[in-house]
Amino acid sequence: MGKLTSCGDCGHQISRKAKTCPGCGAPNKPTRKQYGCGSVLGPLIVIGLIIWGFSHLDSGSPTSPRTTPSSRSVRRTASADQSNPILPPYEVISNELTPPYKRSVSVRLSRRLTKRELALLALLAKEVKASDSSQYQRTFILHYLPGMVLNSGAWATTHYNPKLEVKISGLTIEALEGAKKGAAAERGKVLGCWLDLTPFAGGVLIVVARDGRMFVAQYINEGPPMITEVVEERSGKRRTLRTVGMKPSEPQDYWVINEAGELEIRDEAGIIATAKPYGGSLKA
Numbered sequence: 001m002g003k004l005t006s007c008g009d010c011g012h013q014i015s016r017k018a019k020t021c022p023g024c025g026a027p028n029k030p031t032r033k034q035y036g037c038g039s040v041l042g043p044l045i046v047i048g049l050i051i052w053g054f055s056h057l058d059s060g061s062p063t064s065p066r067t068t069p070s071s072r073s074v075r076r077t078a079s080a081d082q083s084n085p086i087l088p089p090y091e092v093i094s095n096e097l098t099p100p101y102k103r104s105v106s107v108r109l110s111r112r113l114t115k116r117e118l119a120l121l122a123l124l125a126k127e128v129k130a131s132d133s134s135q136y137q138r139t140f141i142l143h144y145l146p147g148m149v150l151n152s153g154a155w156a157t158t159h160y161n162p163k164l165e166v167k168i169s170g171l172t173i174e175a176l177e178g179a180k181k182g183a184a185a186e187r188g189k190v191l192g193c194w195l196d197l198t199p200f201a202g203g204v205l206i207v208v209a210r211d212g213r214m215f216v217a218q219y220i221n222e223g224p225p226m227i228t229e230v231v232e233e234r235s236g237k238r239r240t241l242r243t244v245g246m247k248p249s250e251p252q253d254y255w256v257i258n259e260a261g262e263l264e265i266r267d268e269a270g271i272i273a274t275a276k277p278y279g280g281s282l283k284a
Helices: 038-055 116-130 173-184
Strands: 004-006 013-015 090-098 102-109 138-144 156-160 164-168 189-196 203-210 213-219 226-235 238-243 254-257 263-267 270-277
Touching: 102 116, 116 138, 116 156, 116 164, 173 203, 173 213, 189 263, 203 254
Parallel strands: 102 138
Antiparallel strands: 004 013, 090 102, 138 156, 156 164, 189 203, 189 270, 203 213, 213 226, 226 238, 238 254, 254 263, 263 270
């Protein structure tokens, strides 16, 4: 789980060590901050590149990627376009262009969709694609839910590569309800409950104690959970949960309940994802 990341251009799951995405060819952009001499030289290099760029400005270059200003992104409501009254509200939050080769668009949906509504993504993709009259060989559209972090994996993708491909990597409303019901039926004392929005691996996570033992149960959909027996290590308000039988020095995924009450999903390289405390009733 900790060895993969998401391509910032097309949303495909790729190895953290990959130099480029095998799906779209974009360079693999690191998601964690790196410190050292680069933290000092980096700003100087950027300033130098900006000065050089202005001195060599060529607006006609077809291979120079550009991002449209965010102020041009207009929040759309379902009633704004009577030709598509069923589309849910959304907002274009990023629009990067590399004419004539590709266009990468990030869209913020107003809410999670049901299984029946997934067909709307194709209509939404058609509308987004038509918003730019220029022709591109490929158009990548990534859909994010409220609260999801940009470039950290999308809830769904609708890519013209060159034909339209619709893929769902997150939970639909039905899958989330199924996960909640499964977690609510878990036997034992529930010590905490969190919602993880990570594509492909997210869901409802609970920490439960029963028969003198502690477990982390992850419910991804209506199916059975992934259950891991853990042992707890405390340091002030910080609680670390490690798999029983695993030594701290051994490579592994583990969980940390931080001071804010969030559940950090970690591996030896750092934080993979952060699940927020789930405030709603599991039985609702």
